[in-house]
Every structure is written in structure tokens, then in C-alpha cells.
Amino acid sequence: MISVKNLTKKYGNITALDNVSFSVEKGEVVGFLGPNGAGKSTAMNIITGYLSSTSGNVKIDGFDILEEPTDAKKRIGYLPEVPPLYPDMTVDEYLDFIYELKAAKQKKKAHFNEICELTKITAVRGRLIKNLSKGYRQRVGIAQALVGNPPVLILDEPTVGLDPKQIIEMRTLIKKLGENHTVILSSHILSEVQAVCGRIIVLNNGRLVADNKAQELGQSLNGGNSIVLRALGDDKRIQALLNSVKSVKHFSKSESFSDGAQEYLVNLSSSENAREEIFFAFASKKVPIIEMKTAEYSLEDIFMSLVNKDK
């Protein structure tokens, strides 16, 4: 559905994208993951035809975005980083404008009702966009992308600036959209991408550093099998206990708390019975474990590991 080949974009001397290639099949939900400035937005702007690439090409459903722009753009709904809204229009007037701009063929009334229902903006349809909250604006932005029912949706950081409840709603919406659209969305939050995307493409400094199924990316990183352990007791006893457990490879102290608890990052050689072993070892010496959980990888950890692997 989307094919990106050897995409390079240079702004003067700065290389924003460096030879990026990937393809997205019909019905896939793909996440672009990367820190700010990794090239996510640039890539999206090129895919949607807003910017031109320095070299390389983008094809949407077989149509080249530069050579057959009308055919290609017809197939894309785009939510840019900042929702492209006219503050002086009402939601209905705005959707009407987009409908005409895209020369959509659907029956307008039913189509709008469906979109507004899906994005939950029915209640604000008569209001001026400038009076809407950030969350509603974001949703109107998505509604705009859905006008004309394009098969491909490109969503640039759709959850930025939303409150936690809205973020969950937005994820549900994107999952729903993923059922009958091909979706690319970008984010710099790993858990978010993992929650909605089947596949993750990681960009760093304009380069594609990983292209994995969402679970694989987590697993490959989890090879180390780390857990976070918080126990009540002094350091000496905890360290002695950890040393006594066979499956503990190494550990490091990460924090101590005012209530006397110590937190350790523990690296395990095998995960099978390691937690049980730790539990019983601590229980036998009456050192209470307050908390034990799988270490969650932050985006930074992923990058460190991916970039290190890259070398």
C-alpha cells in the first residue's frame, strides 16, 4: 500500500532523513518511533506530498506522490503535527470545506454523521474551532483526515497534548480505524506505539534503526531479563541474599527510600524460576519484598541498545 524507497531529505547541510526504505502492507498499523528531531514528521510530510524528498521515491497504492500527486493524495488522510484547522470556522463548515477540497464522493450528511460519531465530535459540530479544547481540536483534525474515507491514514503524534482519558480514547479510536485502514502513526512514547501498532519502525537521527513486529522489539530487548526489586532492609543483607540466588547474573542499586526500602535493578540469567527463588530466599531471611516487577524499558534504553547494536 505504501512503499518508501531510499528516501533522503536534506535541509542545506542537515540530513533529516538518510536513505530510509520500508513498505507497509494493506491493513497494517505501523508506528514511527523516535525522539524529537529523529525525522518522523519529515518522513510523514514527504509521504503525504507536503515536502519533496532530496532523493528516493514514495508510492501510495502504486501511484508516485510526485509524478501522480492527485491519484496518490486522494488515497491519503493526513493529520499533521499541528491540526490544520481554521479557527474562524465551525466544525461543520470546516468539514464541508475539506469535503469540497478533496472532492469527496460520499453522501455528505451520512458521511459526516459517521465521521463525527467515530471521532466523538457530534456535540461540538456547531461550535467555532477557536473555542474548542485541544482534545477536540485533535479529534477534528482526525475527522478531517477521514473525510472522503481514504484507505491510508497518516497521523503525526495524534495523542500529544491530550489528557490521560483522551489518550485512551484516542488509542481506541486508532485501533478501530486500523480495522479497515492502513495507518502510520508517530510517537515518542514506546508504550503508546506498542499499544496500538502491530509493527514498529524506529528512527534515529534520520536513519531507520529498527523495523520489527511490536512484540519482537520488546523481546529482543528483554533478552537481559531485568527486574526491579524493592525490599525492606539494609543494603548488606539484600546484597547477600541476591548473591545467594543462582539465577541472578548481576544487580545494581538504583534508589533508597525514606521508609528503609532499597530498590535494585536485577539482571537474571533465566526467567523461569528466578522470581520464585528470589522470593523464597528473601522470605526465609524475613526480608520483605515490597515490589518486584519486570523492568520497563524507556525509549532511551531502546535507543541505547539499538544504536549500540547498530555499531
Place this chain on the structure above:
Amino acid sequence: MKAVYKRELSAYFRSPTGYVFCAIYLFFSAMYFNSVLSTGQSSEFPQIYYGMLSFILLMLPLLTMRLFSEERKYKTDQVLLTSPINITPLVLGKFLSALTVYFGCTVFTLIYAVVFCFFVSPSWPLVIGNIFGATLFGAAFIAVGMFISSTTESQFVAAMGSFSIATIFVILDVIPLRTDNEIVIKLVNYISFVGRYTPFKNGILDISSIVFFLSITAAFIFLTVRVLEKRRWS
């Protein structure tokens, strides 16, 4: 093109811009009408339009300043440029919306001609010829203003840019009055918008003036398209 045209036209009247422009235009044209009326000569009628020219130049930035600057500020150009529509119809839609507001005001001056009918019979070809000329005159400067608006993100800079150019044109017209040098006079009359309008005032449908205004219009519409096109590649 129709979608953009409709949106832009309605945008003028969602904000005070459209009303302010119309009000100023009608105020000044009514003043000229008043002075023409007091001469009592129907042949003086074109003076309404001719006298307005400098004001028109200085007022048009009001209409053109927001055309593209605002899109960039609100990032709405992203939805325009990623929609399945070419840049040229997009630019034309915007151009025509500004021209429509201006043309509406110009046509409104027909009321003055109707009032004239109560006293003398105005020369209708002269009236129509002047409205036609004033429209071409405005179209050319709207295209210039739109081009300037496409080069900047700030409405203020766009307005000041077109306003400065308008001022230069207004000052330009003073030069022939202060010099005897024929070459300078000829040169100024060649490039001056007001100078180019003079045949219309005298009741002449001058082909070279028509071509002049049309080519300025076309050239700046083309340049605007190029500016937008170029931004994708930068």
C-alpha cells in the same frame, strides 16, 4: 478551486477585514462622488475612479495580507497542499476571492451613476469602461500583494511589504509633475499603475494598458505558485 474560493470569500466576512475594506472604499469613493457632483459635469464622472486609485493601492494590502501568511501561521497550508488539488487552482481561488471583494465594491459605485441619472444622462460606456479599468488595476495589485503574502508567515510583514510597494507607486506618480526630463516622464508613465489607468479615465479602451495589467496579474500569480512549489523543495 471552488472550495478554496468559497472559504476565502467567507473568511473576509468572518473577520472585520472585509467590512473594513468595504467601508473605507465606499467612504472615499463617496467623497469623490460628492466633489464630482458639485462640479455638475457628467464628463467628470471618471474622476471618482481615478481619484480613488492611490487609495486603492494603499488599501488593497488589507485584502491580500492574510491570503497565504495566515495559512502558514495556522499550518493550514498542510491540508491544502496535501489535498488532491494542484497549486495553481488553489492560488487562483485565493486570488479570485480577494478580487471578488474588490470588484463588489467597484460595482457598488454604479449607484453613483444611477444617482447621476436624475440630473444628467451619464455616458454609460465611460462608466462601464472605468469599472473595467479599475477592476484590471485592482487585479494587478492584488496579484502583487498575494505574492508578497506567500513569502512570509506574518500578516503584518505581508501588509507592510505590499503597503511599501503601494507607497512607491503613489510617490512615483508625483515625479512627472516635478521634472521636465522627457525620458524620466516616459519611463514613469510606462511602469506607473496610475499612469496606465489614464486612458480609461479619458474614455479610451487602451489595449496596451489592458495587456499591461493582465500581464502583471499573470506574472505575480505565476510567481506565487512558484514560491509555494519551491517551499516543498527547500
